[in-house]
Structures are given as structure tokens and as C-alpha cells.
Amino acid sequence: GSFGSHCVPVSEIIAVQETEVDNIQTKDEGKWQKMSQKTVETYPYAFTVFYVERARQHRWRCGNVTFFCSDGLLRQQWVQAIKEQLSLQTCRPKHLLVYINPYGGKQQGKQIYEQKVVQLFTLASISTDVIVTERANHARDHLKTEADLKKYDGIVCVGGDGMFSEVIHGLISRTQTDSGVDQNCAHEKLVQCNLRVGIIPAGSTDCICYATIGINDPVTSALHIIVGDSQALDVCSVHHNDTFLKYSVSLLGYGFYGDILADSEKKRWMGPARYDFSGIKTFLSHHYYEGTVSFQPATDILGNPRDKTKCRSGCYVCQHNGQLFSEEIRDESVEGGVSENEDEREWKVVKGKFLAINAASMSCACPRSPKGLSPAAHLADGTTDIILVRKCSRLNFLRHLLRHTSKDDQFDLTFIEVHRVRKFKFTPKYCESEDTDVKDVRKKLFSQICRDHPACSCTSVNSNWNCDGEILDHAAVEVGVHCQLIKLFARGIEEPMLYLALVLPCKL
Numbered sequence: 154g155s156f157g158s159h160c161v162p163v164s165e166i167i168a169v170q171e172t173e174v175d176n177i178q179t180k181d182e183g184k185w186q187k188m189s190q191k192t193v194e195t196y197p198y199a200f201t202v203f204y205v206e207r208a209r210q211h212r213w214r215c216g217n218v219t220f221f222c223s224d225g226l227l228r229q230q231w232v233q234a235i236k237e238q239l240s241l242q243t244c245r246p247k248h249l250l251v252y253i254n255p256y257g258g259k260q261q262g263k264q265i266y267e268q269k270v271v272q273l274f275t276l277a278s279i280s281t282d283v284i285v286t287e288r289a290n291h292a293r294d295h296l297k298t299e300a301d302l303k304k305y306d307g308i309v310c311v312g313g314d315g316m317f318s319e320v321i322h323g324l325i326s327r328t329q330t331d332s333g334v335d336q337n338c339a340h341e342k343l344v345q346c347n348l349r350v351g352i353i354p355a356g357s358t359d360c361i362c363y364a365t366i367g368i369n370d371p372v373t374s375a376l377h378i379i380v381g382d383s384q385a386l387d388v389c390s391v392h393h394n395d396t397f398l399k400y401s402v403s404l405l406g407y408g409f410y411g412d413i414l415a416d417s418e419k420k421r422w423m424g425p426a427r428y429d430f431s432g433i434k435t436f437l438s439h440h441y442y443e444g445t446v447s448f449q450p451a452t453d454i455l456g457n458p459r460d461k462t463k464c465r466s467g468c469y470v471c472q473h474n475g476q477l478f479s480e481e482i483r484d485e486s487v488e489g490g491v492s493e494n495e496d497e498r499e500w501k502v503v504k505g506k507f508l509a510i511n512a513a514s515m516s517c518a519c520p521r522s523p524k525g526l527s528p529a530a531h532l533a534d535g536t537t538d539i540i541l542v543r544k545c546s547r548l549n550f551l552r553h554l555l556r557h558t559s560k561d562d563q564f565d566l567t568f569i570e571v572h573r574v575r576k577f578k579f580t581p582k583y584c585e586s587e588d589t590d591v592k593d594v595r596k597k598l599f600s601q602i603c604r605d606h607p608a609c610s611c612t613s614v615n616s617n618w619n620c621d622g623e624i625l626d627h628a629a630v631e632v633g634v635h636c637q638l639i640k641l642f643a644r645g646i647e648e649p650m651l652y653l654a655l656v657l658p659c660k661l
């Protein structure tokens with residue numbers, strides 16, 4: 154490279170390698186040239202340090218700088234010293250289990266992994282076992298029962314939010330089974346998972362990657378895995394009548410986002426554009442749904458969904474509330490402890506007609522909306538933000554939606570309510586047909602609805618829940634947040650670094 158000084162923290166060095174001087178090309182006045190014979194003769198020994206270079210919009214790249222010396226022993230000492238420093242970075246993974254979804258997004262999962270990630274893992278001396286999935290739930294089932302997890306320092310999933318969801322379902326289930334915890338019990342404390350999960354984005358929305366790293370970029374994700382980042386993440390559990398349905402880490406959406414998802418699944422051939430298509434269609438159909446949302450507002454915590462400050466790397470709110478949460482758990486396990494905290498807190502009940510009921514456990518920032526559904530939501534504070542969109546005109550709903558893409562506050566509208574909670578319940582007005590004869594109940598339901606709205610086409614009474622991009626089978630759900638249940642190879646979104654340069658005059 155060129156002459157000059159480079160300052161790189163050891164924690165951001167990817168690898169060091171001895172370099173063949175003969176092959177080095179240097180950039181001189183913008184042109185790549187072979188080094189002059191004279192330089193090669195004077196400095197025949199070189200080594201290259203690969204490191205994390207920050208580019209625009211939270212993008213990371215693998216940069217390198219080559220050092221030359223005249224002495225072979227000196228080079229060996231340098232390379233050895235740097236390797237020793239690297240071996241002291243104990244948070245870095247050495248052996249990873251990789252699942253690739255070849256079917257998500259633009260169906261490029263395999264290519265993205267092979268063309269952008271493999272060489273970086275090799276450079277960083279990370280070995281991998283790779284499984285390309287052959288069907289939906291392949292990764293989940295493999296993790297749940299087969300995979301020898303002791304062998305690995307982490308799991309990587311190549312795909313979208315659905316693929317990530319599969320991986321954490323496998324991992325959480327496995328962890329609970331191994332420690333004898335029953336997932337069907339909605340009030341039981343779940344055991345934290347030790348293995349970290351990395352996401353190489355290759356899906357349609359990639360909101361979990363975007364909201365935890367700041368961008369959906371495969372190389373950036375690979376580098377966060379290599380340096381061994383760690384970010385805790387809250388997980389919501391969703392139950393229906395004391396049976397476990399699913400976990401969610403990003404969006405649990407009923408009404409608008411549930412309907413978009415149900416419609417878009419039929420259009421998978423369109424790739425990521427299916428969401429825009431179904432989005433417009435769902436917007437125009439303007440369905441609302443009736444029901445009751447009950448929740449306990451989280452009052453003892455730091456932070457509020459209307460805050461101007463956001464969750465960033467090393468977030469203080471997440472640290473503080475995480476601490477609070479683990480203390481409460483400890484208190485409850487003590488005989489006669491203060492369990493009144495939880496159960497005797499006041500429940501709020503909101504009944505009405507809703508265009509959308511969204512629970513965002515993280516900001517849900519994604520390329521479509523870089524600030525997300527709930528811009529001030531936290532990754533690991535043990536809460537989820539419930540956003541209620543009451544029945545309003547199409548124009549007003551459009552105003553709300555458009556504000557997700559601008560600086561304006563999407564909650565500052567009369568038909569929007571937002572609450573930060575630890576648990577909530579939803580009960581649809583027209584209850585689901587279960588024990589009784591299905592057809593019978595449907596008939597009754599439709600006649601009742603049609604009496605209520607004579608003009609409606611009665612396509613469906615209830616919506617579906619969109620759970621991180623997967624459809625749930627029930628409308629009535631009970632949701633609880635499990636604080637910091639899993640860990641990612643991420644560090645949260647980094648604040649732009651501030652440099653203070655002190656330039657001293659050369660003449661002393």
C-alpha cells in the first residue's frame with residue numbers, strides 16, 4: 154500500500170498473512186504498478202494485515218495494509234505477535250454451523266454465501282459445517298433434535314427473517330428440552346440460549362439483520378461474525394389457550410401486516426416485490442377488525458415508545474432494564490417474594506375497530522423504512538411496543554404509513570396509540586371456531602357480521618397474525634416478552650464515530 158499511518162484496534166483485525174513481495178501491486182498516482190526492483194531488493198519481506206474498514210451507512214468492508222521490512226526474522230516476529238494478540242480475542246468463533254435457505258428472497262442464498270462470505274471465513278480461519286435446506290423447517294428440526302451443538306461456537310443462517318425464525322425456534326426448543334422447561338406453559342421462565350446466531354441477509358425484508366446491524370449487507374454481517382460481536386435480543390412467546398404457537402423477535406402484526414403476508418405468500422414467484430404488490434392491494438381493501446387488546450403497561454422501566462433517543466450499540470436502557478428484569482426474576486423465586494409486581498399490576502383494556510395491531514419488539518427498521526415501525530423500540534429491554542391503528546379514512550391511514558419513510562412522527566395522529574408492554578392479549582370479537590362444528594359457527598358468524606355491515610363482502614371475519622413473516626393459525630393470542638433470551642453476532646447500530654484530531658506544528 155501507500156505510506157502513512159494506520160490505526161486499527163486488535164479487536165477489528167481479521168487476519169495477518171505473510172506476503173510474497175514479487176506479486177505486490179502498489180497504487181502510484183492512481184495507477185496500479187508492480188513495485189520497483191530496487192524496493193523489492195531492499196525490503197524483500199512483507200506481511201499483510203486484514204482489518205475492518207467502515208464505509209457509508211454502517212457498511213463494513215475488509216481492508217488491508219501491507220508492511221515491508223528488510224529482515225525475515227523481524228517479519229516473523231511481527232506476524233507471530235499479531236497472531237498471539239488475535240488468539241487472545243476469545244469471543245471469536247472458530248467453528249460454525251451454517252444453514253442456507255436457497256429459496257428465500259431472490260433465491261440467491263447459496264450464491265451470496267459462496268461469493269461473499271466463504272472467503273472471509275477462510276481468511277479468518279473459521280471452519281464451517283454447511284447445510285443447504287431442502288424444505289421448510291429443515292433447519293428448525295435439525296437444530297431441535299439432531300445437531301451436535303457442543304461442536305460449535307455459533308450458528309449462521311443465510312436467508313430472511315423466516316429463516317432466522319426457523320433457527321431460533323430450533324435453538325430455543327432444544328435449550329428448553331435440554332433443561333426440562335415446558336414451552337406450553339405461558340408463564341414459565343425460559344432458559345437463555347448460549348450459542349450466538351449470525352444472519353447473512355438473503356431474504357425479502359431482512360428486518361432483523363437491518364435493525365441489529367444497521368444495514369442488510371452480507372459482507373458486513375460476515376465481519377460482525379468474525380470479530381465475535383454479541384448482542385442480546387428479546388423474544389416474544391405467542392400462546393393460544395395454553396398451547397405454544399410461535400416465537401417472535403421483530404413484528405407481530407394483525408390486520409394490515411397479517412393481510413399483506415397472507416396475500417403475498419401466493420405471490421412468492423415475484424420475490425421481494427410481492428410485499429409492495431400485496432401492500433397496495435391490502436391498503437385499497439381497507440379492512441378493519443374488531444377485538445380487544447389487554448396489556449400491562451411497563452411502568453418501572455427506562456424508556457418510552459415516543460422517545461427521541463434510539464437503541465444503539467451498548468444501549469444504556471437495555472442494560473438497565475435487563476438488570477431490573479433479572480432482579481425481579483430473582484425476587485420472585487425467593488419464598489414469599491414480591492410476585493405482586495407482575496400479576497397485580499393494572500391491566501389496560503382497549504376495545505375497538507382496528508386497521509392494524511402491531512407489536513414491535515425491535516424497531517423493525519428495514520430498507521423500506523429505515524426508522525422502522527417503532528423507531529424508539531429497544532433490542533434487549535424486555536418489552537414490546539404495541540401500536541394500535543384504529544379505523545380511520547384511507548387518506549389518514551396513508552398519512553400514517555408515509556410517515557414511516559420520513560422524519561415526521563407516525564404516532565402523532567389521533568387514531569394511533571402506542572404502549573410499551575411486557576405482555577398482552579388479543580381477543581377477536583367474533584371468536585374462533587374450535588370445539589363446535591366449524592361450518593355451523595361460520596354460518597352464524599357471517600350472518601351476524603352481515604347484519605352489522607350490510608355492504609361488506611364478508612371475505613373474512615378475522616385477520617391473521619404475521620409473526621416475523623410467518624402466518625399464525627389463531628387470532629386469539631397471549632404474548633409475553635422474554636428478556637434477552639437469545640444472542641446475535643451483532644452489536645446494535647453504531648453511533649457515527651467522532652474523531653478529535655490534534656494537529657501539532659512540526660517545529661518543536
Ligand SMILES: CCCCCCCCCCCCC/C=C/[C@@H](O)[C@H](COP(=O)(O)O)NC(=O)CCCCCCCCCCCCCCC
Pocket residue numbers: 313314315316356357358359360403404410413414428429432433436517519521522525526551554555557558619620621622623
Ligand atoms: C406508502 C409507503 C408506505 C411505506 C410503509 C412502510 C412500512 C414498512 C414497515 C415494515 C415493517 C417490516 C417488519 C418486518 C417484518 C418481517 O419480519 C417480515 C418477514 O420478512 P422476510 O420476508 O425477510 O422473511 N416481513 C413482512 O412481513 C413484510 C412486510 C411488508 C411491508 C410492506 C409494506 C408496504 C406498504 C405499501 C402500502 C402502499 C400504499 C399505497 C397507496 C397507493
Ligand SMILES: Nc1ncnc2c1ncn2[C@@H]1O[C@H](COP(=O)(O)OP(=O)(O)O)[C@@H](O)[C@H]1O
Pocket residue numbers: 253254255256257258259285286287288289290291311312313314315316317319355356357358359622623
Ligand atoms: N429449502 C427450502 N425450501 C422451501 N422453503 C424453505 C426452504 N428452507 C426454508 N424455507 C422456508 O422459506 C420461507 C421463507 O424464507 P425466508 O428466508 O424468510 O425468505 P423471505 O425473506 O423471502 O421470506 C420460510 O418460511 C422458511 O421456513
Ligand SMILES: [Ca+2]
Pocket residue numbers: 387513514515530531532533534535536537
Ligand atoms: Ca424490545
